Amino acid sequence: MSIPSVYIRRTLFIFLHIFFWIGVYTFYTYFLGYGTSNTAYINNFSLYLMPVTISMGYFFLYFLIPKYLLNKKIGLFILYAAYTFIIAFFFIVLSILYGMVFSQKLLVNNVIPFKKTVLFIIFGVYFIVLITIMIGLLIQNYKSTLRDEDLKNKFLQTQLQLKEQELKYLKMQIHPHFLFNTLNTLYGFALKKADEAPDMILKLSSLLDYILYQVEKPQVLLVNEIQHIEDYISLEKMRFQDALNVSFSKNIHDDSLLISPMVFLPFVENAFKHGAQINGTLNIAMEITTSENTISFRIKNSCKKMLNSKKGIGLTNIKKRLTMLFQNNFTLEIHSLDTSYEVFLKIPAKNE
Numbered sequence: 001m002s003i004p005s006v007y008i009r010r011t012l013f014i015f016l017h018i019f020f021w022i023g024v025y026t027f028y029t030y031f032l033g034y035g036t037s038n039t040a041y042i043n044n045f046s047l048y049l050m051p052v053t054i055s056m057g058y059f060f061l062y063f064l065i066p067k068y069l070l071n072k073k074i075g076l077f078i079l080y081a082a083y084t085f086i087i088a089f090f091f092i093v094l095s096i097l098y099g100m101v102f103s104q105k106l107l108v109n110n111v112i113p114f115k116k117t118v119l120f121i122i123f124g125v126y127f128i129v130l131i132t133i134m135i136g137l138l139i140q141n142y143k144s145t146l147r148d149e150d151l152k153n154k155f156l157q158t159q160l161q162l163k164e165q166e167l168k169y170l171k172m173q174i175h176p177h178f179l180f181n182t183l184n185t186l187y188g189f190a191l192k193k194a195d196e197a198p199d200m201i202l203k204l205s206s207l208l209d210y211i212l213y214q215v216e217k218p219q220v221l222l223v224n225e226i227q228h229i230e231d232y233i234s235l236e237k238m239r240f241q242d243a244l245n246v247s248f249s250k251n252i253h254d255d256s257l258l259i260s261p262m263v264f265l266p267f268v269e270n271a272f273k274h275g276a277q278i279n280g281t282l283n284i285a286m287e288i289t290t291s292e293n294t295i296s297f298r299i300k301n302s303c304k305k306m307l308n309s310k311k312g313i314g315l316t317n318i319k320k321r322l323t324m325l326f327q328n329n330f331t332l333e334i335h336s337l338d339t340s341y342e343v344f345l346k347i348p349a350k351n352e
Contacts, residue, residue: 020135021050021054024050024053024128025046025047025050027128028046028049028050028124028128029042029043029046031116031124032045032046032116032121032124037108038106038107038108040106041103041106041107041108044099044102044103044106045099045100045103046099047099048095048096048098048099048102048103049092049095049096049099049121049125051095052088052091052092052095052125053125053128053129055091056084056088056125056129056132057128057129057132057133057136059084060081060084060129060132060133060136061132061133061136064077064080064081064084065077065133065136065137065140066140068080069137070140085126088125088126088129089122092121092122092125093118093122096118096121096122185200185235185238185239186200186201186204189238196238199234200235200238203231203234203235204235206228206231207228207231207232207235210224210228210261217261218260219258219259219260219261219350220258220259220260220261221255221256221257221258221259222252222255222257222258222259222288222290222295223252223255223257225259225261225262225263225264225265226250226252226288228265229248229264229265229268229286230248232265232268232269233246233248233268236272240282242281243277243280243281243282244281244282244284245281245282245283245284246284246285246286247284247285247286248286248287249285249286249287249288250287250288251287251288251289251290252288252290253290253291253292254290254351256351257290257295257349257350257351258350258351259295259347259350260325263297263322263325263345263347264288264297264345266318267297267299267318267343267345268286268299270315270343271284271286271299271300271301271341271343272284272301274301274303274341275301275302275303275341276302276303276304277302278302278304278339281302282301282302283301283302284299284300284301284302285298285299285300285301286298286299286300287299290349291349292349293348293349294346294347294348294349295346295347295348295349296344296345296346297343297344297345297346297347298342298343298344298345299342299343300340300341300342300343301340301341301342302339302340303336303339303340303341304339319332322345322347325347326347326348329347329348330345330346330347330348331344331345331346332344332345333345
């Protein structure tokens with residue numbers, strides 16, 4: 001059974017503290033023992049300085065710094081820090097006296113126990129406390145940086161999830177009129193027992209599978225996108241019969257090119273929905289051309305002047321989705337004339 005990470009962190013935390021205070025004790029023995037050979041006396045005397053040093057250090061680390069300094073109450077922190085040092089002065093003196101008394105038995109004749117004055121020892125303790133405060137501030141700063149990074153990562157994660165949800169919603173913007181019209185046409189074919197009905201059902205099933213399920217994928221093959229555009233056109237041809245004239249030119253140099261699903265299909269849908277018959281025929285011309293770095297799509301449909309101002313329901317969403325997918329690395333041009341409406345889109349090419 002693996003040990004939970006929280007216990008590992010706590011154990012490491014305890015060991016680091018123990019290691020630090022052992023280092024402080026070693027400093028005291030070196031600091032006080034410099035110039036004397038009576039190490040037994042120095043070692044014993046140093047132990048009496050440890051309780052007051054540890055108490056001051058943790059008082060600053062876990063009370064004064066978090067409560068006042070980190071909350072930007074600088075004035076109160078300075079005031080209480082001064083009080084702490086003044087009160088600690090008496091406890092340090094008391095520790096020194098106890099150290100001298102209880103280390104008396106370790107004195108060696110003609111050997112000076114240590115050459116440091118009482119005031120020098122007090123400043124030595126203060127120095128260690130100041131070092132402890134500095135380390136504590138560094139640790140707090142590091143923890144604060146980690147918290148900020150964690151919050152930033154969570155914020156970015158939330159933003160990413162929102163963008164993914166928005167992108168998913170924008171992908172699903174296929175107008176229900178197409179399904180309604182296709183089902184009506186299919187119903188008419190079924191009543192007539194027309195031979196086209198089974199093929200129409202198969203193409204509709206394939207297209208709906210693509211729209212509902214394949215759209216979840218971030219990338220699909222360009223040839224698959226084209227195949228479903230062709231299925232869409234076939235279904236519209238069955239509905240329009242002789243009132244539709246569609247040309248679809250494809251110049252694909254590499255079958256492994258990838259594309260985000262449903263990038264071109266909404267433009268195709270808008271051409272059928274907002275296009276108008278002229279002399280009894282709806283004319284639509286499409287072209288897809290690829291190069292090493294780009295994929296270009298062009299679609300042009302006939303329309304009437306009264307419909308020029310219409311951009312098609314969902315065009316704003318299409319532009320928004322393109323911006324989310326490619327930032328500013330795409331070209332979208334729309335030309336609306338008296339009898340035609342043309343869209344040109346160029347996006348970056350990606351390979352498998």
